[in-house]
Amino acid sequence: MTNLKPANTTPVADAGGGDPAAPAGRARAGWRSLLPTMTPWLAIGLVLVVGITLFGVLGPLFVGDPRQIRDQGLTPPSAEFWLGTTQTGQDVLAQLAYATRGSLQIGLLVGVLATVLSAFFGIYGAYRGKFLDDAFSLFTNVFLVIPGLPLVIVISGFVPRESRGLWTIAVVLAVTGWAASARVLHAQTLSVRQRDYVAASQVSGERPWRVIVVEILPNLLPVIASQFVFAVIAAILGEAGLSYIGLGASNSATLGTMLFYAQNGFALSLGAWWWFVPPGLMIALFGMGLSLVNFSIDEVINPKLKNLRQHRKRARRALRLERDLARRASLETDR
Template structure:
């Protein structure tokens, strides 16, 4: 019960006086709800022809139809599943690598830091999106699994740099030195002492990786380097471009997936901004900082620090 009380107080402190968090969470919840309940919300199968080509938005098809007569509303709901799954899994892969490399380099130092830092710099030298385009073009039309792996293994260096710097900043703090003096294992020090102090940075980096992966997936799909038979926001843009939707006046075929990408990316950016407002003391102002001080006092008391 005490843990739940701290959690709800933390959630209240996070959202109160933090408009970006409220708006971002609301928008993202709507997107996730649409993806999760796509089968119930979509009136037609996304790959089935159900009307005349390029039919304008109407009561029967609220977002119009594509050149092949498919319902755009049904496609954008089902496409959210593919795009979000690729983006989130790629973000998890990227941040797992970033945390592993960054914390190891920052904590162990010496030869390990030199080698891992060299590896990070090698990946940073190559521009990520052109590298993805070259790899995807070399492999031919690739499915969502390959795109997810490509995005995950090429998106970690920036996060690793930030995590390494932060780990080095707390490496010689008193609580780390005390843990080492008491003979605690390095694994426990990393998991229990260091990682909890990096939560906001890791989560913020994860959101940034998801935004990047979502844009890259859409870009690869738009260029025709993804699997055009899979329904995603990227493949929707590809088919809209192939059918010259804007030139023929069927603006909805291009605008709907583009707006879906913009709204989802904007929601993630707002949440990322709200995390900065909470985790960075310089950004806490007004009633928000008072609530956060109360929460910190409760957590410290529970840990026996006061």
């Protein structure tokens, strides 16, 4: 990974004195290297993620009660009910707004918990080394070899249905999904730990937590951000899968529970596409948006991807320039 820490050199002052804005400029340039380059794919991903997030956060404020039962069962989308109603007359749009909020909450909780666990066992263990690193590596390997989906199903099955809320499902998904990210952070930390500025901080007597936070962590931020985005995607898909088989959050509304109730209500066989298509499409669009954002973060982690994209852009510009020159030459020849 590219070293984002400026070199420890003393600038030579000129006759007019040093430039006080130079350190600030170098710091801003260093932080810019941590941000992905704006591309059309990143813009599309951000629009999808921000739009769905705003719908989940603000949507429940403008819709009615999603549990209200009416005598208008399985009505198709209309001016009164934009996404139709369920078999018991419940508004699908209201359910979708509350379900999106629940899925976003689970994704955020799992993303934070899994990232914290992977950072602790991956970064701290690799930095301290020796017995602690061996113990953390063994613990991580145990979770790596255990099949994730069966473990999630077993843990969720043993939790009582009335106790299965958002936090319970989030903890289950986080505990079973942090090990692979910890392995990646462990390898990256071993590489960063060998650098000169980390050794200089250790020799100067800095405390371990400060060396990790100030010297090592900034170089791992793109990797951690990518892992957080991936954890959110996996959490939303995992929760939807658990809810679809009846092991999700029983006392909360999520996109997975919408699909579960649509399946139990025979929505597919009855042709009520407006009942199961919106939650499935919401999961697909949000996952696509996060994936596009994650692809852009990969360019920060691997500069070769960014260089390849820039090389292709320069090649397209050169080809367009060549075509313009050829067109102008042909026009001059005709004259």
